[in-house]
Each structure stands twice: as C-alpha cells, then as structure tokens.
Amino acid sequence: MALKKRHQSVFNPEHPAPYELARGRVENYLNCKACFWLTQLKGVKPPEIPNFTINTTTDILLKRDADAVRGKSTLPIWEAAGLGHLIPFEHEDLENWTNSQQFGLNDHHFNTIHEETNIKFGGGLDDVFLNTETGKIHIVDYKSQAQGTRSPNNYEVKPSSLNDPWKIGYKRQMDMYVWIARRKGFEVSDTGYFVYVDAQHKNVDGMLIDEDPNIAWMKFNASILPYEADTSWVEPTLIEIKDFLLNQSYCPEHTPKGENFTGCETGRYLNQALEALGR
Structure with missing residues (x-):
C-alpha cells in the first residue's frame, strides 16, 4: 500500500517524510508515556471530551482586541x-500560525523540522507581540478561568497566577513555542506573556443586566x-521521543x-476498573 504524502497520526518508521508531532502530543509524552505509546504507536484514541468553547471564545475576542x-x-x-512598548505583531502568516489543526501543512504554518529526528514539530499559538524598543517578538498566550466557582459563598477575589502545579503545562507550551519561533x-x-481573564461573581448581582432580555453578560x-x-x-525531549518511537516495543x-x-x-481509571473486575 502506498504511503501517504504526509507522515501523521501513527508513527511509521518506514515513512520518509518528517513525522508531524504537535505540541500537545509532546505534552502527552511528558505527562504519561503509556498514553503516548498507545496513541502514537498503536492508534488508540484517548477518551474524548467536549471542547471548552467558552475558553475558545475568550481567545477569539482577546485576539480581536489585538x-x-x-x-x-x-x-x-x-x-x-x-x-506600552509592546504592540500586536503584524505578519502575513499570523492566521496560519494560530491554526493548530493544520500546523504541519507547510512552512507558512507554525512548525519547524528537526533534522536530527526528522520530526516536524509545531502547534497553534494564540498571538505574538512586537517589542518596539528591542525589535524582538514575544509569544503571547490567552487564558481564561473562573477561580471562585469552587467555594462561591466564601470566595475572596485573588490575582491570577502561574503557581498552580498543574499549570506547568502552560509554561512548557510557552517554552516550546519560543523554541519553534526561533527556529523559524x-x-x-525569553519573556512570554499570559493574558488572563478571570470570571467574577463576587459583588455581581447577575448576568441578565442588558436592556435586551435575551443578552447576558459576565x-x-x-x-x-x-x-x-x-x-x-x-x-x-524530541530526541528522546524519537528513540521511544523507534525502540519502545511494549506499553510502559x-x-x-x-x-x-x-x-x-486515564491510567488510574483503567487500573481501578481492572481491579474491580478481578483482572
């Protein structure tokens, strides 16, 4: 059977084209090598969850501001x-850079080919700002959250931060995008920026405050x-991943x-399910 032109999805060591590996897949490798092995080598799709479309909408609106x-x-x-010396960066390929689904399509998208591993590595960034004093660009990532929802009656407004342990993935995302942009x-x-919008309810009477009864505001x-x-x-890590793809013969x-x-x-669920079934 003839090979497809692009080397995507399941890794094939016989395919000559660069293997397209998204930023999120590298994050998967760092989080759980077993899940990475199942997906990239065996084609097992992870459990699907609905997209966080409200988060996506805030990203869209923040980029429209820029x-x-x-x-x-x-x-x-x-x-x-x-x-104030940072302004939204203007570039003919910017819209392509934000397209994570087609990151590997061509050189006009946000990717780079790492020659040593023959991996085409990329993703979809949110925005880029230009430093008018230094001429350097800064990677910008838009984030939305609602910190007060877990204890609404006792919540005190607090500043957004990157200190939560699970936000290490956000930081690694920035690391990867800075690396890719330099290779382009x-x-x-070195300084990237996270623009955070944090939904509030403290001292807010409600959402249905517009003159139009069918409009709600947050x-x-x-x-x-x-x-x-x-x-x-x-x-x-890319070098380690390539070795893993070539030589990891069993699921870790x-x-x-x-x-x-x-x-x-996912591993916790599988282990508990198998234990409950006596396997």
Missing part, C-alpha cells in the same frame, strides 16, 4: 502594565503575567496519579 490595533499601537491593558528565524525574547478581571521561557529541554506503565491534578487519570 487585531484592532495590530502593527499600529498597543492596548490599554498593556499600557497599564507598563508594557525570528528574534524571540464580568472578567484581566491581567498580564510574564514568564521567562526555558527552551533547554525541548530538543533533548501509566504515570501514577498524584496530587494537584498530576499523573494519568
């Missing part, structure tokens, strides 16, 4: 944070969080479930 002044000026939130030939700052606190990227681990153990949303929830 698009309104792209290449010209900054936004009030950046000015208020002392970052851009001068990229209030978000907005903030910008800087992050210093560390790209030193990215290339060694799932990462044990830990505290603070760490470990593999």
